[in-house]
Amino acid sequence: FAAAYFVCLQSAAQPNLPEILSRIAEEAEILQQNAPQSLTQETLEQRTLMPATRFRPRIGNAANEPPKPRVVVRQIVSEYSVGILKDSTSQNLTELRQVISVDGRKVQSAESARHALSLGIKSPDDRLRKRMLEDFAKHGLVDIATDYGIFLLAFNKRGQENLKVVAAGEEQVGPDEAWVLNWEQTSEAGGMLEFIGNQAAHRKLQGRFLVRKSDGRPLRIQAWSQHLQPGGHTIRDDVTVDYIQSAHGFLTPASVVHRHQVDGVVITENLYRYEPFKLFGADTEIRFTELDTPPAAPAKTPPIKK
Numbered sequence: 001f002a003a004a005y006f007v008c009l010q011s012a013a014q015p016n017l018p019e020i021l022s023r024i025a026e027e028a029e030i031l032q033q034n035a036p037q038s039l040t041q042e043t044l045e046q047r048t049l050m051p052a053t054r055f056r057p058r059i060g061n062a063a064n065e066p067p068k069p070r071v072v073v074r075q076i077v078s079e080y081s082v083g084i085l086k087d088s089t090s091q092n093l094t095e096l097r098q099v100i101s102v103d104g105r106k107v108q109s110a111e112s113a114r115h116a117l118s119l120g121i122k123s124p125d126d127r128l129r130k131r132m133l134e135d136f137a138k139h140g141l142v143d144i145a146t147d148y149g150i151f152l153l154a155f156n157k158r159g160q161e162n163l164k165v166v167a168a169g170e171e172q173v174g175p176d177e178a179w180v181l182n183w184e185q186t187s188e189a190g191g192m193l194e195f196i197g198n199q200a201a202h203r204k205l206q207g208r209f210l211v212r213k214s215d216g217r218p219l220r221i222q223a224w225s226q227h228l229q230p231g232g233h234t235i236r237d238d239v240t241v242d243y244i245q246s247a248h249g250f251l252t253p254a255s256v257v258h259r260h261q262v263d264g265v266v267i268t269e270n271l272y273r274y275e276p277f278k279l280f281g282a283d284t285e286i287r288f289t290e291l292d293t294p295p296a297a298p299a300k301t302p303p304i305k306k
Contacts, residue, residue, distance in 0.1 A: 015167055015179040015213075021160060023216035024209070027251050028156035034250045034279070035082040035093060035150060039114065041275040042080035042097065042149075046141050048072045048268045074141055077101040079113035080274070082150055095147050102139045148239050149253040149272065151221050154185075155209070162186050171210060173219045178210040203227060207239075218243055218251060236261040252277045 050072050078097040098113035100106065108116075153159065168182040184206035207223035219242070226236040237260055244254045256272040 015181075015211075017165065017167055017181070020179065020181070020211055020216050021155075021165060024152075024155045024211065024218055025157045025160060027218055028152050028154075028159070030250045031150065031152055031252075032093065032156065034248065035252075036084065037280045038246075038248075038252070038277045039079065039081045039117075039280065040252070040277045041100075041110075042078045043273045044074075044076040044078070044141075045271045045273075046074045046076070046268065048074075048141075049266070074139070075103055076139060076141065079110055079117060080149075081114075081117050083117075093150055093153060095149055097135075099135060099139060107139075148223075148241055148256045148258065149274070151223065151239070151241050152218060152243065152251060155218075155221075165209075168208065170213070173210050173212075176219060177213045178219055179213055181209040181211070183207060183209055217245070234261075234263050236264075246277050248277070248279045 048071070049069050052068055052070060076099055078099050081096045082093050083096050084093055096117045098108070098116045100108055100110055100113050155163070162185055163183050164186060165181050165183045168180045171178050171180050185204045188204045203225045205223045205225050207221065209218065209222075210220040211218050221241045221243075222239065223241075224236065224238045226234065229235050237258065239259075240257045242254045242256075243251045246252045253272075253274055255274065256270070258268075258270040258272075259266050260268040260270075
């Protein structure tokens with residue numbers, strides 16, 4: 001029925017917004033139920049514009065030129081999963097990472113990283129996320145974005161109560177024709193989480209949502225936030241998340257591109273890429289041999305649908 005409906009919807013001059021939002025909420029709920037059962041490997045490539053080194057011997061005309069900023073490129077590979085923090089009143093999912101290599105240098109085994117992920121879920125509130133960001137900073141990374149891979153969850157039924165959404169035309173996403181929806185959060189509660197020193201702040205977001213015309217499946221979410229810092233600097237963050245259908249029947253992030261700008265200049269670009277997601281109990285090569293009480297699961301676990 002849904003497929004037939006969206007075939008008719010594709011030929012209309014304007015999308016049926018309530019039906020599309022219902023489809024988006026359904027996909028968000030399916031991700032909500034299946035993401036905690038999944039695991040993948042995330043590769044982060046970060047390009048950062050850094051100040052020039054203070055000491056650099058120069059001769060001739062070069063001595064009179066101001067030193068130019070340098071671009072630093074880092075690559076971090078992590079085991080990646082999603083979970084609910086212990087004693088969380090909101091029961092919101094959060095991204096969980098454990099670094100396994102930095103610029104090709106092994107930090108820990110994948111098995112140890114998975115064990116650490118399982119222990120990390122026992123930590124309450126935002127402190128776990130802050131510790132993981134601090135772990136990235138320890139390896140020389142800056143301006144890290146978090147929780148954007150599961151940003152689709154902000155568009156579940158409850159999240160849509162915090163949104164203004166309007167149709168905004170159509171666009172091509174790869175081989176797919178897509179409807180474009182402009183959206184804006186009406187409060188900061190579900191916005192981007194930013195850590196500045198010891199303080200955590202949520203910032204309201206707005207952006208675009210692209211869904212496939214043929215069936216309403218979410219393809220891409222774009223989001224941005226802008227604010228003034230003390231001192232008058234304009235800070236802007238832009239994010240694009242592309243989703244694909246996993247082999248287990250639910251949407252997963254394929255890539256996340258995050259750009260951090262200061263006064264209109266891109267200071268940091270983070271490109272996250274994800275291997276195909278594996279489902280605990282369905283992909284037999286996944287083993288948590290270090291866990292004291294590994295969860296029992298059938299040989300084949302289908303994705304949970306509403």
